[in-house]
Amino acid sequence: MKKKSHISQSELESYLWGAATLLRGYIDAGDYKQFIFPLLFYKRLCDVYDEELSEALEESDGDQEYAALPEQHRFQIPEEAHWNVTRTKVRNVGKTIQDALRDIEKANPDTLFGVFGDAQWTNKDRLPDHMLRELIEHFSTKTLSLSNCPEDELGIGYEFLIKKFADDSGHTAAEFYTNRTVVHLMTELLEPIPGESIYDPTCGSAGMLLSVVAHLKRQAKEWRNLRLFGQERNLLTSAIGRMNLFLHGIEDFRIVRGDTLAYPAFVEGDHLMKFDVVLANPPYSIKQWDREAWASDPWGRNIYGTPPQGRADYAFWQHIIASMKARSGRCAILFPHGVLFRKEELSMREKLIAHDVVECVLGLGPNLFYNSPMEACVVICRMDKPKERRNKVLFINAVNEVTRERAQSFLTDDHIQRIVGAYQAFTDEDGFARVVGNAEIREKGCNLSIPLYVRAMTSPTMLILEDSDKYGQNPLKQAIIKWQESSKVLRESMNCLFEVLADAQMKGDCQ
Incomplete structure (x- = not known):
């Protein structure tokens, strides 16, 4: 197998978010995660499986049966469910993806059952074939093997994606x-x-x-x-x-x-x-x-x-x-x-x-x-x-x-x-x-x-005096900062006052 180049963190983040941007106009931002996360994990599983297969072939001098043994792989990928097979489909792409994900879950019942969620891949009104094919081709541009993208680095990229989806999905x-x-x-x-x-x-x-x-x-x-x-x-x-x-x-x-x-x-x-x-x-x-x-x-x-x-x-x-x-x-x-x-x-x-x-x-x-x-x-x-x-x-x-x-x-x-x-x-x-x-x-x-x-x-007056030598450098910015700090102190003092009053009222009720 041809050795791929290591994916930098910035490349990885751009690649992951690029997949999400392909969904714009088709589904709500809050729903991106239903489709992007399973596809990312699906691609990763298949690329790692291929990497393990290549390593097993190398150490066994090309023994295909040995390389395919379950003990050579962390997870089992049925041949018909492999990413490369799904990638060839041009019609009913959503159903192909859904079937592949379910087959992988069934092949790994103790570890992966239910892991891909329950997204409606077959809804062509939301996910037309051409859009899913674009998404698959986008993910296919990089090989997510362990050598290209170690676990810690992919994990950081995944966390980046989680936060981006959180930013986009509001409350x-x-x-x-x-x-x-x-x-x-x-x-x-x-x-x-x-x-x-x-x-x-x-x-x-x-x-x-x-x-x-x-x-x-x-x-x-x-x-x-x-x-x-x-x-x-x-x-x-x-x-x-x-x-x-x-x-x-x-x-x-x-x-x-x-x-x-x-x-x-x-x-x-x-x-x-x-x-x-x-x-x-x-x-x-x-x-x-x-x-x-x-x-x-x-x-x-x-x-x-x-x-x-x-x-x-x-x-x-x-x-x-x-x-x-x-x-x-x-x-x-x-x-x-x-x-x-x-x-x-x-x-x-x-x-x-x-x-x-x-x-x-x-x-x-x-x-x-x-x-x-x-x-x-x-x-x-x-x-x-x-x-x-x-x-x-x-x-x-x-x-x-x-x-x-x-x-x-x-x-x-x-x-x-x-x-x-x-x-x-x-x-x-x-x-x-x-x-x-x-x-x-x-x-x-x-x-x-x-x-x-x-x-x-915190005393806003003291803060202003301590920073007075900086005040002339950017007076508007500094004034805004001081106002924010002063407001924070005022808010805290008012909260405390309300709590003391509530405490006093509570004691009165108890008596």
């Missing part, structure tokens, strides 16, 4: 994409180690599971013995997650499609499986869930009570706590701030504090929830706190630790290092972090709102 993006810098921060806070079990109950495209792998790779530690588990309600999204892990070279994992609250997938006998690390960004305040069933949950997850019908956040929170190992279990959950102070969830918060599993409440800046301006928080829970951290909660106000460029908000490495450093130190830092005893939290009505305990000390 639905949060279903399968979480800001990767926030995921990185959450992983760093939990410090996963080799051999641990990692679980995401609402795993989306599996970005949080992959973040743990990347964390260990950066530290040059063993990552292949991680045990990765995820559940995802949306069929397409769960398929994207599985493809994502495969394209990153990870095969030892379990991602199951299903509703975590109604039908938890990972159980042992009559109880939930327990994990070392749980990372999660549950869907925000969903209303369509079976509250009545939760009230008498057969898995015993209603530890602290039954959440209101209009907000299932505490159902996910309790599911996560019930899924953590008694000694090593720890979690990081990305939530909207409302879970920290909403009155309708007060009784469950009181039990959370009494249980002493909340270790850290971290407030992040705005726009870090994907396609939403709302500020996010990360709650860290630990089943067996170190003795010196018991009956205490660390509050970190990192609302100013955020950067925004080209309409995208993210955390820089410096932001992440500062936050992780404060968490590891677990001590007071003026205007940034404070350790608060559970008794004080109870005095404040079990309100976990961060500004009640620690307020950012």
Whole structure:
């Protein structure tokens, strides 16, 4: 087989996004992923199969039977389902693709069953033959073998595509994409180690599971013995997650499609499986869930009570706590701030504090929830706190630790290092972090709102004075920056005032 040239990262990204642009005018941008991801994975499987076949032929002096043996290949590709066969079809191309994908799934039932999703390939009104042929020819311009495109590089390209689709698909993006810098921060806070079990109950495209792998790779530690588990309600999204892990070279994992609250997938006998690390960004305040069933949950997850019908956040929170190992279990959950102070969830918060599993409440800046301006928080829970951290909660106000460029908000490495450093130190830092005893939290009505305990000390006046020597270089730009900073401080102060008033009202109601 003729050796192909290595594909650079920029070439790969241009190639992948070029496939998506061919769909413009035929289908909505939010639907691109239904067709592009399966075709990409299909092409990759066939090119790697061919590469393995060539290597086996070379080492066996051309023995075709030996090269075709199942043990020579990671995945089996039936001859009639190969990309090169599909490429020759000029009519009913959609049905040809659909049949090929199903044949590959059937040939690999233990690993690939259902992995290609359920896109309607045979709808010629949306996907005419000529357009699908253009798409196939576009993907055929590069050979996605391991030598041309190693797993880590293709994985990065796939993540690029996931983010591009998230950018194009508006509010639905949060279903399968979480800001990767926030995921990185959450992983760093939990410090996963080799051999641990990692679980995401609402795993989306599996970005949080992959973040743990990347964390260990950066530290040059063993990552292949991680045990990765995820559940995802949306069929397409769960398929994207599985493809994502495969394209990153990870095969030892379990991602199951299903509703975590109604039908938890990972159980042992009559109880939930327990994990070392749980990372999660549950869907925000969903209303369509079976509250009545939760009230008498057969898995015993209603530890602290039954959440209101209009907000299932505490159902996910309790599911996560019930899924953590008694000694090593720890979690990081990305939530909207409302879970920290909403009155309708007060009784469950009181039990959370009494249980002493909340270790850290971290407030992040705005726009870090994907396609939403709302500020996010990360709650860290630990089943067996170190003795010196018991009956205490660390509050970190990192609302100013955020950067925004080209309409995208993210955390820089410096932001992440500062936050992780404060968490590891677990001590007071003026205007940034404070350790608060559970008794004080109870005095404040079990309100976990961060500004009640620690307020950012940014002063717009001081910022202007400190930068006065730069002010003349670009006065309009600097004035806008100062105005934004001042507005942020004002907003935070007003939020704190409203929370104090709500706290006072709560106490009055209790009395």
